[in-house]
Amino acid sequence: MDLFLQQILTGIANGAIYACLALAVVMIYQAIDHFNFAQGEMAMFSTYICWSLIAAGVPYWAAFFITIIVSFLGGLAIERIIIKPLHHAPVLSHIVVFIGLIAIFNSTAGAIWDHTIKTFPSPFPSGSFGGLIGLHEVGMFFVTLILLLAIFSFFKFTRVGMAMQAAAANPVSAELVGIRVAWMLALGWGLAAAIGAVAGMMIAPIVFLDPNMMLGILLYGFAAAIVGGISSPGGAVAGGFLVGIIENLAGTYIPAIGSELKLTVALVLIVTVLLFKPNGLFGKTIVTRV
Amino acid sequence: MSHLLEVKGLHASYGPTNVLNGLDFSLEKGGVTTILGANGAGKTTTLRAISGMVTRSGEIKLEETDIGAMATADITRQGIAHVPEGRGTFVRMSTEDNLNLGAYSRNDKAGIAEDIERVYSYFPILKQRRTQQAGTLSGGEAQMLAVGRALMLRPRLLLLDEPSFGLAPLIVQELFAILKRINVEEGVSMLLVEQNAALALEMADHAYLLETGNIVISGTSQSILENETVRRSYLGY
Amino acid sequence: MDPRLTVGARIPIKWVTLFVVIGVILPFFMDGYTTFQATLVMIYAIAILGLNLLTGFNGQFSLGHSAFYAIGAYTAAILYFHYGWPVYATIPVGGIVCFVAGFLFGLPALRLEGLYLALATFALGIAIPQILKSSHLEELTGGVQGLDVFRPAVPEMLPLTMDQWWYLIVFVIMLFMFWVAWNLINSRTGRAMMAIRDNSIAAKSMGVSTSLYKSLTFGVSAFYTGVAGSLSAIIIEFVAPDSFTFQLSILLFIGMVVGGTGSIWGALFGGLFILIIPNFAEEISTGLSYAIFGIILILIIYVMPSGFTGLVNLIRTKIRGRIGTTG
Numbered sequence: 066m067d068l069f070l071q072q073i074l075t076g077i078a079n080g081a082i083y084a085c086l087a088l089a090v091v092m093i094y095q096a097i098d099h100f101n102f103a104q105g106e107m108a109m110f111s112t113y114i115c116w117s118l119i120a121a122g123v124p125y126w127a128a129f130f131i132t133i134i135v136s137f138l139g140g141l142a143i144e145r146i147i148i149k150p151l152h153h154a155p156v157l158s159h160i161v162v163f164i165g166l167i168a169i170f171n172s173t174a175g176a177i178w179d180h181t182i183k184t185f186p187s188p189f190p191s192g193s194f195g196g197l198i199g200l201h202e203v204g205m206f207f208v209t210l211i212l213l214l215a216i217f218s219f220f221k222f223t224r225v226g227m228a229m230q231a232a233a234a235n236p237v238s239a240e241l242v243g244i245r246v247a248w249m250l251a252l253g254w255g256l257a258a259a260i261g262a263v264a265g266m267m268i269a270p271i272v273f274l275d276p277n278m279m280l281g282i283l284l285y286g287f288a289a290a291i292v293g294g295i296s297s298p299g300g301a302v303a304g305g306f307l308v309g310i311i312e313n314l315a316g317t318y319i320p321a322i323g324s325e326l327k328l329t330v331a332l333v334l335i336v337t338v339l340l341f342k343p344n345g346l347f348g349k350t351i352v353t354r355v
Numbered sequence: 356m357s358h359l360l361e362v363k364g365l366h367a368s369y370g371p372t373n374v375l376n377g378l379d380f381s382l383e384k385g386g387v388t389t390i391l392g393a394n395g396a397g398k399t400t401t402l403r404a405i406s407g408m409v410t411r412s413g414e415i416k417l418e419e420t421d422i423g424a425m426a427t428a429d430i431t432r433q434g435i436a437h438v439p440e441g442r443g444t445f446v447r448m449s450t451e452d453n454l455n456l457g458a459y460s461r462n463d464k465a466g467i468a469e470d471i472e473r474v475y476s477y478f479p480i481l482k483q484r485r486t487q488q489a490g491t492l493s494g495g496e497a498q499m500l501a502v503g504r505a506l507m508l509r510p511r512l513l514l515l516d517e518p519s520f521g522l523a524p525l526i527v528q529e530l531f532a533i534l535k536r537i538n539v540e541e542g543v544s545m546l547l548v549e550q551n552a553a554l555a556l557e558m559a560d561h562a563y564l565l566e567t568g569n570i571v572i573s574g575t576s577q578s579i580l581e582n583e584t585v586r587r588s589y590l591g592y
Numbered sequence: 593m594d595p596r597l598t599v600g601a602r603i604p605i606k607w608v609t610l611f612v613v614i615g616v617i618l619p620f621f622m623d624g625y626t627t628f629q630a631t632l633v634m635i636y637a638i639a640i641l642g643l644n645l646l647t648g649f650n651g652q653f654s655l656g657h658s659a660f661y662a663i664g665a666y667t668a669a670i671l672y673f674h675y676g677w678p679v680y681a682t683i684p685v686g687g688i689v690c691f692v693a694g695f696l697f698g699l700p701a702l703r704l705e706g707l708y709l710a711l712a713t714f715a716l717g718i719a720i721p722q723i724l725k726s727s728h729l730e731e732l733t734g735g736v737q738g739l740d741v742f743r744p745a746v747p748e749m750l751p752l753t754m755d756q757w758w759y760l761i762v763f764v765i766m767l768f769m770f771w772v773a774w775n776l777i778n779s780r781t782g783r784a785m786m787a788i789r790d791n792s793i794a795a796k797s798m799g800v801s802t803s804l805y806k807s808l809t810f811g812v813s814a815f816y817t818g819v820a821g822s823l824s825a826i827i828i829e830f831v832a833p834d835s836f837t838f839q840l841s842i843l844l845f846i847g848m849v850v851g852g853t854g855s856i857w858g859a860l861f862g863g864l865f866i867l868i869i870p871n872f873a874e875e876i877s878t879g880l881s882y883a884i885f886g887i888i889l890i891l892i893i894y895v896m897p898s899g900f901t902g903l904v905n906l907i908r909t910k911i912r913g914r915i916g917t918t919g
Contacts, residue, residue: 157653245426340700
């Protein structure tokens, strides 16, 4: 029983990582109706920027917020420069661009900061909560909840948030009610990049910093978003924790999985949920009458 | 009466294909004008050109303002509300959120709340459906929502693209009666594109007949109704 | 797209003959290493063609074709290493195993459109190295260490080096597989595949069984990539999990886009491209080759969405047009 409880807690701790990134996935999906496969690499790159700032002597929280702003502007710029001309291009073109971005960020990070694994500081005290869960994980849990609350309020209560969803769902109609769709998309990219940066900076103290740190985690982020329902930030966070717990329990109690096949758990989760519950466990069912 | 919208030499194209070959027409303030024509004549494109949704050239003047080179969102802000073909509601959002979004370019909270009530008074069924996802509305309700959303802009001009499309005759009658009321009570001018020529001519006071991107006949609805060609080709008697 | 390569097309005998002749004599003018590299180009070309059958002709996306490449490679290595099969016999088996794997993955993938399919295959591509490393499969796969494959000597009566011999084998296999792909695309089946790509609802209403065609195409696509994987295991004489990371999926995808989606012979150019560019890029700056890939990829989408094939066709029509007007 103790083992079980321990695994649940570890699952929640890991889940906080996935939930954080899942929020970025949901954000971009809300804004552009697409996944961004380069999301993880962008977050990785942001985290390196923060690392450089700290290495240059900037205090942690200053570096943290500078990174968020830089990432926001970076996301905005990527949309305006690279994605915008492709608005009417087929899905294939978008996937090609995402693949291109993955290659660019991964390779550039390796070239600038080399491939050795770096430690990354945590803003929270070291130690653990009753020997069960690290304080960084606890801190991260709350950061995730704060982010969730912010995103939820943004979409639910602000005009811009509503407009952004409208622009993603139906750009033509959005334009017709006076929403500047092109800017909404750019804003969505910027916000997603900023959230991704937060996720990266929270995750890096746990998994350490290296150019390939995000690939596996992004998969979990996707799994969390899919499990929770890609259209709902709250669902994505719940999905993140659920995925973290499932992953740990499966690793502990199903011998064939162990600690080695965790990415496969994510693969199975993604495919299963997409097949049987395409709107996720907590997502709104989308009904369309023709 | 003075002109609300004045269009001169309007060309529009989708890629290399020209659809409009230099249209000249004008809309009277407070009036209802209809554009008739066969499929592919360029009716929808005319509306889209006014709203800046297609590549276009030529002069489009809304009273004193030249909107011929403006982006869609800016044209909307000038007071032109476009009810697009196929309604274009935001299907994942509630009815009321759709109406709220219709007022996106406005900042007066009180006025917006007031206008939502006004839309509900024209279309009481929408009030019953206010928390329902727009995607779950029936065809008639969705069309009412599309019109309601357009009204939220407090438009000077309402562009209506086939509002009767796919609706049962009774619903169409009801919808057009309300449109007429809006026109009379609020003085909103309308430009109506319709397949159903008889219906459109009954509603409108002026009409243009479009054939392959050119205006071939224009005049009051009465005179168009009496026109031999129009009667044979579009009214079928 | 070159009309001769699509519906109602005839094989341009003149050009194919020239290509075959050059292809056959080439290894006798190159050193061993270059011959080996050229062999790899052809192997990539087969894999890229497989991906292209799926994406370019059937409109389904895969970011996980490294998985099928890996399955093909491991099938060959395991059959050779554990069961003592002759390496030649492992090649088609690698393809068949992948066909089954692809078909099975394609079945659930059927319900996933566009981006969701890309996501599922993305997950597959990322998960595969970990699966190969798993201790439960270690006895079979050799775990992190991988497996060795040794090629038998060149038949004695042939005056060829090992590199030349395998170059020629791969060349013949490639020609055969391109020919099969060409026939497939120009058959009823091929037209059904493309109809699904262009409008799946319309295709369905015309009586095309979209689900069958889509999963079959997935299987065929995996078959091609699997054969390429088997060949690579034999040529490199080694398989290990880290040769089949997500980066390989990216490489194949890049090769497809650069060669031209929906082009058969463009796959060969794609294979050449993904082998050569890293060599050039490393000379400019170490570690930046993928960044250069990324930039080229994005540029291609802007200026030449039809890839290299599109460029060649454009030049050809321009030249023809000029001859036409002056003559």
